[in-house]
Amino acid sequence: MNIExxxxxxxxxxxxxxxxxxxxxGEVYASxxxxxxxxxxxMVVEGTLYPLLTRLRKAGLVDYKWVESSSGPPRKYYTIxxxxxxxxxxxxxxxxxxxSSTQQIISLNQNGNTSS
Amino acid sequence: MNIExxxxxxxxxxxxxxxxxxxxxGEVYASxxxxxxxxxxxMVVEGTLYPLLTRLRKAGLVDYKWVESSSGPPRKYYTIxxxxxxxxxxxxxxxxxxxSSTQQIISLNQNGNTSS
DNA sequence: CTTAGTACTTGGCCATACATAGTACCTTTT
DNA sequence: AAAAGGTACTATGTATGGCCAAGTACTAAG
Numbered sequence: 001m002n003i004e005x006x007x008x009x010x011x012x013x014x015x016x017x018x019x020x021x022x023x024x025x026g027e028v029y030a031s032x033x034x035x036x037x038x039x040x041x042x043m044v045v046e047g048t049l050y051p052l053l054t055r056l057r058k059a060g061l062v063d064y065k066w067v068e069s070s071s072g073p074p075r076k077y078y079t080i081x082x083x084x085x086x087x088x089x090x091x092x093x094x095x096x097x098x099x100s101s102t103q104q105i106i107s108l109n110q111n112g113n114t115s116s
Numbered sequence: 117m118n119i120e121x122x123x124x125x126x127x128x129x130x131x132x133x134x135x136x137x138x139x140x141x142g143e144v145y146a147s148x149x150x151x152x153x154x155x156x157x158x159m160v161v162e163g164t165l166y167p168l169l170t171r172l173r174k175a176g177l178v179d180y181k182w183v184e185s186s187s188g189p190p191r192k193y194y195t196i197x198x199x200x201x202x203x204x205x206x207x208x209x210x211x212x213x214x215x216s217s218t219q220q221i222i223s224l225n226q227n228g229n230t231s232s
Numbered sequence: 233c234t235t236a237g238t239a240c241t242t243g244g245c246c247a248t249a250c251a252t253a254g255t256a257c258c259t260t261t262t
Numbered sequence: 263a264a265a266a267g268g269t270a271c272t273a274t275g276t277a278t279g280g281c282c283a284a285g286t287a288c289t290a291a292g
Binding site (some may be wrong): 124125127128129131132161163164167168171185187188189190 | 248251
């Protein structure tokens with residue numbers, strides 16, 4: 001019951017949302033995503049990202065194409081599918097609802113009234 | 117990859133935060149918590165709540181005492197410990213950070229600029 | 233050819249939420 | 263008093279997703 005573990009648990013399902021959102025904004029490959037997530041202070045490692053991308057693809061939410069790189073092996077550039085956009089909207093609603101629900105709980109004080 | 121499953125995943129770790137917060141506000145027993153969580157639209161079932169309470173107790177974050185009930189078997193009334201208050205503050209910081217990070221990701225549009 | 237760097241893959245581990253079934257105690261009914 | 267029903271808590275097994283760690287494959291530089 002340490003805080004590191006809780007951080008891991010809390011991000012479950014949210015990574016999926018964030019990554020699908022990043023892909024929805026334009027073609028990116030894994031390192032682009034890692035960079036953006038890191039800059040938002042969401043620490044993600046390859047072993048998390050790649051399996052997630054595979055899941056998204058198998059579910060038909062994203063697609064990819066190989067693109068040659070001038071320095072190194074070719075890269076998988078991901079794009080979102082129509083089905084993916086629909087799912088992203090559902091994820092968005094789910095996230096908003098979760099934030100709203102949590103806010104409702106933690107905004108109550110000892111007397112059960114809302115306060116600041 | 118259905119939305120119901122994602123809802124389950126998204127709440128992982130957050131239940132712990134919500135429940136510890138509820139307990140921090142005063143003595144409650146399981147049914148009180150279920151009622152409050154349900155009213156905040158966080159659907160939780162006994163099979164989730166009781167093991168979580170046991171985990172919290174084993175970690176020394178909460179304590180409980182048996183209280184006789186006028187109708188039915190005695191109840192475990194939970195209270196937060198000092199150690200629990202410390203952990204709650206950490207959870208709070210973790211949650212705030214996660215919300216902030218997610219907000220940063222999803223507030224970006226196609227051009228990579230912030231917009232509404 | 234060897235070394236280093238980049239990109240992607242895979243297998244196993246762990247913690248949490250949940251479904252389900254079960255135990256124990258109390259009150260009410262007959 | 264025995265049976266029936268409700269309340270509170272417990273225990274077991276499953277599925278999922280994040281993560282570690284090791285591994286593969288391709289390219290460029292020495």
